[in-house]
Amino acid sequence: MTRPLRGMKSDWSVNTLDGHSVTLVTVDIRNPSPVDRRVRVSNCLDGPVMPPRRAGVPAPGWNENGFEGVVPAEGRRTLGYACPAPPRRLPVSVVDAGRTDDDGADAVDAVTDAVRELGDPRPPSDAVPMPGPTVDASEATEAESEKQTATVPPAVESWLTAVEDRIERGERLTDASVVSATDALDSEDCGDVSDLSRRVAADATALEAVAARAATLEERAAAVDVPVDALRRLP
Amino acid sequence: MIVAVAGGKGGIGKTTVAYNLGAALDAVVVDADLGMADLPHGRGPDLHDVLAGGAAATEALRGGPVTILPCGRSLAGARAADVRELADTLRRVDAERGDVVVDCPAGLRADVGVPLAVADICVLVASPRRFALADAVRTRELARELDAGVAGVALNRTTAADDPPVDVFRRVLGAPISTVPADPRVGRSVEAERPVVTTAPESDAADAVRSLADGVRRAKRSR
Numbered sequence: 001m002t003r004p005l006r007g008m009k010s011d012w013s014v015n016t017l018d019g020h021s022v023t024l025v026t027v028d029i030r031n032p033s034p035v036d037r038r039v040r041v042s043n044c045l046d047g048p049v050m051p052p053r054r055a056g057v058p059a060p061g062w063n064e065n066g067f068e069g070v071v072p073a074e075g076r077r078t079l080g081y082a083c084p085a086p087p088r089r090l091p092v093s094v095v096d097a098g099r100t101d102d103d104g105a106d107a108v109d110a111v112t113d114a115v116r117e118l119g120d121p122r123p124p125s126d127a128v129p130m131p132g133p134t135v136d137a138s139e140a141t142e143a144e145s146e147k148q149t150a151t152v153p154p155a156v157e158s159w160l161t162a163v164e165d166r167i168e169r170g171e172r173l174t175d176a177s178v179v180s181a182t183d184a185l186d187s188e189d190c191g192d193v194s195d196l197s198r199r200v201a202a203d204a205t206a207l208e209a210v211a212a213r214a215a216t217l218e219e220r221a222a223a224v225d226v227p228v229d230a231l232r233r234l235p
Numbered sequence: 236m237i238v239a240v241a242g243g244k245g246g247i248g249k250t251t252v253a254y255n256l257g258a259a260l261d262a263v264v265v266d267a268d269l270g271m272a273d274l275p276h277g278r279g280p281d282l283h284d285v286l287a288g289g290a291a292a293t294e295a296l297r298g299g300p301v302t303i304l305p306c307g308r309s310l311a312g313a314r315a316a317d318v319r320e321l322a323d324t325l326r327r328v329d330a331e332r333g334d335v336v337v338d339c340p341a342g343l344r345a346d347v348g349v350p351l352a353v354a355d356i357c358v359l360v361a362s363p364r365r366f367a368l369a370d371a372v373r374t375r376e377l378a379r380e381l382d383a384g385v386a387g388v389a390l391n392r393t394t395a396a397d398d399p400p401v402d403v404f405r406r407v408l409g410a411p412i413s414t415v416p417a418d419p420r421v422g423r424s425v426e427a428e429r430p431v432v433t434t435a436p437e438s439d440a441a442d443a444v445r446s447l448a449d450g451v452r453r454a455k456r457s458r
Contacts, residue, residue, distance in 0.1 A: 055345065057319070110352040110353075110381055110382065111319060111322040111349055111352045111353065112319065113352075114345055114348030114349050114351070114352045114381060115318060115319055115345040115348065115349065117348070118343065118344045118345040118347070118348040119344050119345055120318070120344075120345060121269060121270065121318055121340070121342075121344040121345050121346035122269075122313060122314050122316065122318070123270060123310050123313050123314055125314060127310055127314075128310045128311050128314045129310070129311070153289065154279065154280035154284045154289050154290045154294075155279075155280075155290075155294075158278050158279040158280070161278055162278065
């Protein structure tokens with residue numbers, strides 16, 4: 001379909017992927033005028049724009065609403081993006097934003113550019129051990145417990161680690177043989193030891209209070225059921 | 236001011252130079268080696284947590300003879316970290332705590348590019364061998380493209396037998412060269428958290444670190 005557009009012309013087409021609720025939108029914009037013109041392409045589908053990316057970073061000109069860039073004089077520009085929403089009659093709007101100024105309106109962000117050009121430094125996901133459905137029971141428990149630790153907020157995690165450390169030190173002195181207790185004491189500052197049992201007792205009280213509070217909050221969190229769809233329909 | 240300490244090759248002592256330079260400049264040293272962290276790590280949140288949005292940059296700072304922003308050492312942490320956030324993190328630490336020295340990872344990927352893009356200047360680290368020049372030039376080119384001038388070059392771990400090619404490096408790289416001798420006190424300084432400028436201020440190594448720091452200050456003034 002062709003739409004007249006003050007000097008510029010654009011065609012769009014949509015494709016849906018079988019079995020996925022994703023629409024692929026292609027826009028072809030032609031600029032017959034003898035000057036470069038700026039164009040703004042906005043997504044009209046009911047979902048976020050999934051722009052073309054390099055190294056995980058959207059290609060230049062793309063943002064969450066669509067694309068903004070320049071169509072060269074007497075040239076054309078073909079753009080495409082995906083959107084997780086059903087297609088509709090007019091998937092995009094193309095606005096001619098006038099002549100380009102020569103003041104470098106395409107400001108470059110050096111950081112984004114560096115990532116796009118130099119490549120994502122993250123280790124590939126295959127290299128990261130992840131809990132999967134095929135792992136056996138013992139691995140699953142281990143992976144599961146790792147995952148749970150990972151979701152504990154850092155401040156809580158660091159407190160728990162400190163508590164665990166004190167408890168472990170206490171355990172090494174609990175019911176220890178003379179030899180192992182001596183070893184353990186060797187690695188402790190003796191001044192600390194008298195203080196240790198008092199702190200572990202305080203930890204026990206604190207852990208109990210946290211457990212009770214966490215259980216209550218968990219119950220309340222589970223009972224929360226925000227009627228998202230209904231609220232969205234409100235004006 | 237943000238100073239990136241970079242050099243394409245691994246194992247040439249970038250971390251050691253960054254840590255000791257941080258001590259000489261009284262700066263915060265950020266371990267930006269997201270995949271293979273080197274600086275001492277304590278308890279509590281680290282750079283992985285900050286880049287994954289789980290902690291504020293200032294929460295992850297760790298005091299000591301040199302204030303450090305340590306980095307985690309897990310693959311999962313490295314995977315979850317968004318390198319683009321590193322730019323804001325460095326700027327925030329710079330704004331809140333004064334100067335920042337960034338220990339960049341090896342290679343020339345985005346985890347080096349992002350610190351260089353936000354850095355005001357950089358310091359290159361290289362082995363005192365002629366063949367190391369190619370790598371130093373490559374890193375300098377990237378730094379130049381990202382607008383981080385070279386304030387100095389550290390030829391690290393030089394020995395008397397080396398006869399380090401100082402003139403060649405100076406001519407090609409166009410920056411002051413500091414030769415950091417292979418002093419075991421430098422090698423131990425990071426792990427022991429004992430920077431040479433304070434524990435061995437009379438040593439040649441401390442002189443070299445101070446001359447790098449002077450180069451950085453000069454570059455800062457001329458900006």
